[in-house]
Amino acid sequence: MTATDxxxxxxxxxxxxxxxxxxxxxxxxxxxxxxxxxxxxxxxxLVPLPGDAPVDPVSSWVDVVGPWTGSIVLTTGRRTAEELSRALLREASPEVLEEEDVVDAFGEIANVVGGNVKAALPGPSGLSLPEVGEAPAVRNPGDLCRIDVLWRGEPVSISVQGALPPLPTAP
Amino acid sequence: MRALVIDDSRAMRRIVSGILEGLGYETQQAGHGREGLDVLDGGWLPELVCVDWNMPVMDGLQFVSAVRSNPAWRSMTIMMVTSESEQTQIVKALAAGAHEYVIKPFTADAIRDKLALLGLLPQEASL
Incomplete structure (x- = not known):
């Protein structure tokens, strides 16, 4: 008799x-x-209200790899990301903000939010270094937890999104 | 008193250094663990090192292990300042030789309280 898988x-x-x-x-x-x-x-x-889609959007994110694998992604308009960077740097903020200052500061906010989201998930998990640019695509709309908030009246979204496509459903 | 602040984020280095300088520390900064070791190799020996975990080139855990393997640096107090907040990671850092662990986000008061516990508040800040 042959076993069938x-x-x-x-x-x-x-x-x-x-x-x-x-x-x-x-x-x-x-x-x-x-x-x-x-x-x-x-x-x-942060005011929990959805705003309009940001103008000239930019995202920062960190990846989590573990029992749950995905990204924690912050998205806002570029000018808001610059304002956030200035606020983070406070008196150390340079008069002219360079792109690398925004990448550094906006990325660090994703790192802090992402690290604390990771701590709320089952572990052990690894955390990547932050990246800044165009947000990674949502691979599975069912594996997404997203909040939309306003900061100083400007829209900011935070997505905790799976990196893997949905599993095939059983016939 | 001297403190070395190691973090790959310039913004975070500025924030942590600002807090420590406000407490009376003289600070130096490094962008990753290898740069931190270079500062120590150069002879600038601090009483306190605040080090992030996730960094390129050499991460915070590797830095802690490297410092602890050098008897000349044993007296240095190492405080991890990081967003890695899983219990297993905290235990790993303390086992490697870190003295304290501060989870980002933190407040200036949280840093001050940890330093007071460690007996590392400069005299003018403890008044």
């Missing part, structure tokens, strides 16, 4: 959690609020 066992071990099973919007917002107050300024509040 039905794929049952493989599918079972391939099962991976979706971010919506692991973290909710309220937790992401709370992490972001804490990061903003500590890094950007004591009076800097």
């Amino acid at each position: 039905t794929g049952e066992r493989r599918r079972g071990s391939d099962a991976r959690p979706l971010i919506t099973d692991l973290i909710d919007e309220a937790t992401v917002e709370s992490i972001a609020q804490e990061a903003w107050v500590a890094l950007v300024g004591e009076d800097e509040i």
